[in-house]
Amino acid sequence: MRVLVTGAAGRLGHEVLPRLLDDGYTVRATSxxxxxxxxxxxxxxxxGTGAGLAEAVADVDAVLHLASAPTPGRRTHQVDVLGTRRLAVAAERAGVGHLVYVSIVGVDRVPMPYYRHKLAAEQVVAAGPVPWSVLRATQFPQFLDELLQASSRFGPTIGDRAxxxxxxxxxxxxARLAARLAAGPLRGIEEYGGPEVLRFDEAVRAWRAARRSRRPLLPVRIPGRLGxxxxxxxxxxxxxxxxxxxxxxYLADTYGGTTGK
Known part of the structure; x- marks a missing residue:
């Protein structure tokens, strides 16, 4: 099977490409x-403009759509919503048999602008003519690590402990995406998460221990519906x-040593 992978240069793309190659897929990647x-x-x-899409989808059997633009402003709408529509149209014209879209757990619940764009992109895929699947994943540990680093810039780690x-x-x-490609179109939404649910304060304690840090947690409750x-x-x-x-x-691989709570 020949698979087109959009957003292949990103964090997930770096994991997807070798996985598909190991599984015997022929891979075309976009950047x-x-x-x-x-x-x-x-x-x-x-x-964002549609440039190169027709050539990218030519002669592929499936599209694995990872590309996203999680930045403030209009570009997220241009890439995630309108770009997904452009991709779906080009895929239909090229006779693609399966469009797999990678989304985020919570896009239908969490009131954040970026999540609204991701939900709209899911709806574009579901309404389109190409047989489809949506995989919603929870957050990557690298994202949580980066969030904790950013929230500790001024000393204590700031966040809503609950x-x-x-x-x-x-x-x-x-690996889950490779399995979805092998299984064929779901015409539905699948969710996939990590093995454990953590409170923010639990995650911070383990992160501090792994980094051998004495930074305290400064609890700040996020207000309103979002919180x-x-x-x-x-x-x-x-x-x-x-x-x-x-x-x-993840913490042991990244920082070594203990991750005691």
């Missing part, structure tokens, strides 16, 4: 800039199966 990689054919495309998170390893998400949704589990899922690699596994 906004020219790239080279053994075993992968790279195509220069821009979802927010719930469920980190999932991107390599395990890549309530995050504390009520808007970012987590009970769906099975789940990944196996834990937050502690």
């Amino acid at each position: 906004r800039r020219p790239r080279t990689d053994p075993g992968v054919e790279w195509a220069v495309t821009d979802l 927010i719930l998170a469920q980190p999932v390893d991107p390599g395990e998400v890549a 309530r949704t995050l504390r009520d589990g808007g970012l987590v899922t009970g769906a099975l199966p789940r990944g196996e690699r834990t937050w502690a596994d």
